[in-house]
Amino acid sequence: MSVRSDFRSDTLTRPSAAMREAMARADVGDDVLDGDPTVRALEEYAADWVGKAGALFVPSGTMANQIALGAWTRPGEELVVERGAHIVNFEGGAAGYLHGLQCVTLAGAKGALQADEVRAALRPENIHLPDTGLICVEQTHMASGGRVISLEALSRVAEVAREAGVPVHMDGARLANAVVASGISASEFGAQADSVSVCLSKGLGAPVGSIIAGDEAFLVRARVLRKRLGGWMRQAGIIAAAGLMALRENVERLAEDHHLAREVAACCHAHEGLWAPSDDVETNLVMVRVEHPRFDAATLVAALAAEGVKVMPLGPDVLRFVTHLDLSGADLETLAAALARILGEPTTC
Numbered sequence: 371m372s373v374r375s376d377f378r379s380d381t382l383t384r385p386s387a388a389m390r391e392a393m394a395r396a397d398v399g400d401d402v403l404d405g406d407p408t409v410r411a412l413e414e415y416a417a418d419w420v421g422k423a424g425a426l427f428v429p430s431g432t433m434a435n436q437i438a439l440g441a442w443t444r445p446g447e448e449l450v451v452e453r454g455a456h457i458v459n460f461e462g463g464a465a466g467y468l469h470g471l472q473c474v475t476l477a478g479a480k481g482a483l484q485a486d487e488v489r490a491a492l493r494p495e496n497i498h499l500p501d502t503g504l505i506c507v508e509q510t511h512m513a514s515g516g517r518v519i520s521l522e523a524l525s526r527v528a529e530v531a532r533e534a535g536v537p538v539h540m541d542g543a544r545l546a547n548a549v550v551a552s553g554i555s556a557s558e559f560g561a562q563a564d565s566v567s568v569c570l571s572k573g574l575g576a577p578v579g580s581i582i583a584g585d586e587a588f589l590v591r592a593r594v595l596r597k598r599l600g601g602w603m604r605q606a607g608i609i610a611a612a613g614l615m616a617l618r619e620n621v622e623r624l625a626e627d628h629h630l631a632r633e634v635a636a637c638c639h640a641h642e643g644l645w646a647p648s649d650d651v652e653t654n655l656v657m658v659r660v661e662h663p664r665f666d667a668a669t670l671v672a673a674l675a676a677e678g679v680k681v682m683p684l685g686p687d688v689l690r691f692v693t694h695l696d697l698s699g700a701d702l703e704t705l706a707a708a709l710a711r712i713l714g715e716p717t718t719c
């Protein structure tokens with residue numbers, strides 16, 4: 371059966387007709403030689419949004435994070451990070467490969483680094499020990515199911531970092547989701563870190579691109595890293611136009627994705643053997659635990675695919691559903707009907 375409802379990722383969104391129109395009309399230049407006016411406009415808007423002096427437009431969230439790692443650290447130093455973080459688990463080992471860092475992974479609590487564990491992980495000055503180069507936080511936290519890391523938790527970590535003179539990078543791939551879910555501005559969250567990355571191509575719906583923001587001294591180093599990693603693009607205004615529109619127009623509507631995510635959770639939770647309480651869903655990610663006599667995550671993914679519904683397994687007994695702007699109530703109905711046919715239980719959710 372052809373795919374009717376794709377819940378695998380919020381990276382799946384396709385640019386709307388209005389976004390394509392904005393891309394076609396974008397004023398462009400060679401960003402490496404003379405500068406691209408639309409890229410500049412996006413960088414200024416994004417910097418202002420996260421409350422930083424400036425920002426750089428880069429091709430991906432991974433590159434934005436890796437630029438931050440390279441800009442803040444020296445080879446041989448340590449990166450302190452929560453153990454489920456994207457930066458250590460899903461970026462191909464780049465912290466070691468590109469920057470010669472070793473990672474100190476901490477347990478955290480529901481994705482949030484705890485100030486005490488961070489303090490304990492910081493290295494004292496000693497010739498035998500590595501230096502702590504950087505602390506990284508993730509907002510929202512993907513592996514824990516899109517949880518919003520509270521401003522209080524972030525500021526306690528920021529305080530420990532400040533006392534120790536260690537910078538903090540925020541992987542804010544889904545910072546906009548945290549803003550909408552919490553009512554706290556991006557700049558308030560941004561103030562808890564020295565650099566912030568933001569993805570434009572996830573829930574915000576741009577086809578490509580991310581932002582890495584920080585102060586002027588950071589940006590000087592970040593520009594060198596962007597050059598070295600091959601992330602400085604030419605007539606990039608064509609994609610920056612989509613990013614600018616995404617950031618201006620698609621933040622508030624993330625509330626719809628969060629609402630749909632809670633409905634997806636409730637729909638799954640209504641079935642015996644699927645565990646996903648909707649009051650546990652904070653943003654657009656739903657982790658469903660499969661404890662079913664006939665299905666594990668992989669076999670349920672296959673059964674749903676046969677019904678035209680795509681989801682991602684995240685381990686042997688966890689399914690990940692992600693809501694985004696190309697999904698609606700109709701997709702929830704498709705999912706509900708598919709689950710009812712597969713599991714032979716409730717026909718409506």
Ligand SMILES: Cc1ncc(COP(=O)(O)O)c(C=O)c1O
Pocket residue numbers: 429430431432433435456457508510512541543544569580
């Ligand atoms: C938390 C987080 N950080 C960073 C990234 C990397 O983004 P990209 O896929 O654009 O490299 C992702 C992508 O899924 C993510 O979920």
